[in-house]
Amino acid sequence: MQPIIPYLLFIVLLPLVGIVFLLLAKDDEKTAGENVLKVAALTVIANLALIVRAFMHISLEYGKIQLVEKYQWLENPKIALVFGVDCFALLLMVGIHLAILIGLWGVRNEAEGQKSRMIFTLLFLSFMCGFLTAVDIFSFFIFFEAMLLPLYMMVGMFGEVRRQGTLFRFTLYNLLGALLLFVAIVVIFNHQGTNIFLNKISGVKLGQLSEFMVWCSIFAAFVSRIPIWPFHYWISSISARVKNPLVFIIANILPLTGVYGFMRFWPKTMPDVMIFLVVILEVISVLTMLFIAFIAIINKDIQYKIFSFMTVYYIFYLLGVFLPTDQILLNVGFSIFAFLLIFAALDVMLSFMNRQQENTGISTEGCLQYMPRLSMVFTFMVLAGIGMPLSSMFVNNFVIIAELLNYNLVTSFVALAALILVSTALLSDLYRRKKDDNLANGKEMIKDISTGEAAFMWGVSVILVLSFVNPLWFVRG
Secondary structure (H helix, E strand, C coil), X not given: CCCCCCHHHHHHHHXXXXXXXXXXXXXXXXXXXXXXXXXXXXXXHHHHHHHHHHHCCCCCCCCCCEEEEEEEEEECCEEEEEEEECHHHHHHHHHHHHHHHHHHHHCCCCCCCHHHHHHHHHHHHHHHHHHHHECEHHHHHHHHHHCHHHHHHHHHHHXXXXXXXXXXXXXXXXXXXXXXXXXXXXXXXXXXXXXXXXXXXXXXXXXXXXXXXXXXXXXXHHHXXXXXXXXXXXXXXXXXXXXXXXXXXXXXXXXXXXXXXXXXHCCCCCCHHHHHHHHHHHHHHHHHHHHHHHHHHHCCCHHHHHHHHHHHHHHHHHHHHCCCCHHHHHHHHHHHHHHHHHHXXXXXXXXXXXXXXXXXXXXXXXXXXXXXXXHHHHHHHHHHHCCCCCCCHHHHHHHHHHHHHHHCHHHHHHHHHHHHHHHHHHHHHHHHHHCCCCCCCHHHHCCCCCHHHHHHHHHHHHHHHHHHHCCCCCCCC
């Protein structure tokens, strides 16, 4: 039964309401940004509670669009904003909200520009929720493009990207991807004469030329969001320069929109025009995974290792999208949930270690031996990230790999090799930061996280363990 409360509209609008309260919030030197941080955190928590509540009204299966809400927008042409969700979309929203909460914890001591940072964070969250709940082509496109604005502002203002040309080109090519998607949508709309749901696109009968143009445009639009060669350069150039943990987390949630776009648009029966493109994409994907994983082994920068970890897994999930069963897509969703929490927690802890290095002027090698509380949580997150049985990544990654083995033996072996290499890169850095470096007075110079901060991170770890026991533990059993 359809609930009386329009949950999806509230989920999209609540972050915007939070922005209004942020604008009214007063902060001075004494509060040092604490007020706006609390408002933003409470807004995210309230929205998370709404999402969990929405879970109670749906059946837990992939692809069954439920809680459909329609809001008329234009009369001529007749276009309405249509929201709807399945288990997969809600699960991603829960993961993204938790990742942003971790990011908020990571910037709690950064008073400068805190209000602007919180405003753009909530704006991005609102657009991301709209993107994940959109079930018609125009709503999907609006939010697909809109989320670039807060991302651009956050990276430009707080990402420490010194070369503005890099940021401009990064944004430009993302806008070009959105433009290609718009072209495909216009062709479909002109052919159908009406706005249609995403799951109906594969049933639209187009001429050979129109079909080629539409699917190539959709293909290019989503690939442009994923760090696959040659598009990986602009994403990696931005990620390598972003030192603010919250901005880094938000910037690296963006590739998820490309993976999700393929999930929603990808037809059950592949058009002939796409077969050749998919083969090319699979070859480029596995080679990119292998290339970036090798660089992660060589590169000593832990920030690049985390970026490599994220890139390899995003491409791994993309390969999972092309597998022909809905159950595998649900496994992808369970794994992404844990993946979002792990990379967010790792980057926040890395940011803390980097600040300690800057304050003390010592080497990062061996620093974890003087941070027992941080060391334990950091070790847990690394082990969970490489696939140990500590989160839902463990079982679900095995399921995806098993299906890849049935699909293409070579692709699966290369993808597995890349996962092993990037895991080795994370483990090697963990060892490097724990080995004895004979740091003079290191114990006195380096500050460990507080007991409360450790408790927060262990709370994240508990969520990961619960996701291993039952990926939907917060809904049923």
